[in-house]
Amino acid sequence: METAGRTPVRDAALRRRSRSKVDDRAPSRDELLELVAAAATVADHSGLVPWRIIEIRGDARETVGRAIAVAGGAEGDAADKLAGKPLRAPLLLAVVLSPRESRKVPEWEQESVASGVAHLLSLLLDEAGWGVMWRTGIWTRADAVAQAHELLPGEKLLGWLYVGGAFGDEKPRKPFDASRVVSSL
Numbered sequence: 001m002e003t004a005g006r007t008p009v010r011d012a013a014l015r016r017r018s019r020s021k022v023d024d025r026a027p028s029r030d031e032l033l034e035l036v037a038a039a040a041t042v043a044d045h046s047g048l049v050p051w052r053i054i055e056i057r058g059d060a061r062e063t064v065g066r067a068i069a070v071a072g073g074a075e076g077d078a079a080d081k082l083a084g085k086p087l088r089a090p091l092l093l094a095v096v097l098s099p100r101e102s103r104k105v106p107e108w109e110q111e112s113v114a115s116g117v118a119h120l121l122s123l124l125l126d127e128a129g130w131g132v133m134w135r136t137g138i139w140t141r142a143d144a145v146a147q148a149h150e151l152l153p154g155e156k157l158l159g160w161l162y163v164g165g166a167f168g169d170e171k172p173r174k175p176f177d178a179s180r181v182v183s184s185l
């Protein structure tokens, strides 16, 4: 296939790095909506849109932090440490699997769609210059955490994209030897 030397998607993928530290800048809601609309183009069997995103800014991050501390069963300093985790970025995007009734598309396929959205949204945010890191924890699917996010019955969290201002240079990615994972029948 002739690409005439133009491979912007491949270039963005190879350039993307997760950033564990970000500053207080964050994309506006309008910018976020544009990027989510682009991420929504992932392949989606039967077009079920079995996912949604919860935008968490400001004090809402503390609500999530308190739920994480409860779910983690920690007390004292350990609880404070868990509760402080969502404060590491100005914007958290909770990625939610919202399974739809379907005889044709089982839940694992729908979770694949939601996961694809999270990956593509991470790439799009990174390409737009934002710092992003997908984070989870053993408490991600705990009841207290689901309640804090006001999840509906059957919905499940896939974790949070921690988003903020990117600063400094990240180490370029080491080349990946694809022959390790590609076999033939």
Ligand SMILES: Cc1cc2nc3c(=O)[nH]c(=O)nc-3n(C[C@H](O)[C@H](O)[C@H](O)COP(=O)(O)O)c2cc1C
Binding pocket: 016, 017, 018, 019, 133, 134, 135, 136, 137, 158, 159
């Ligand atoms: C579903 C999922 C959950 C993750 N959870 C965490 C996490 O809780 N803590 C963490 O340090 N990295 C977590 N990661 C990995 C980082 O997001 C990141 O991919 C990793 O640090 C490698 O960096 P890179 O994306 O630049 O290759 C998670 C990744 C995925 C896909």
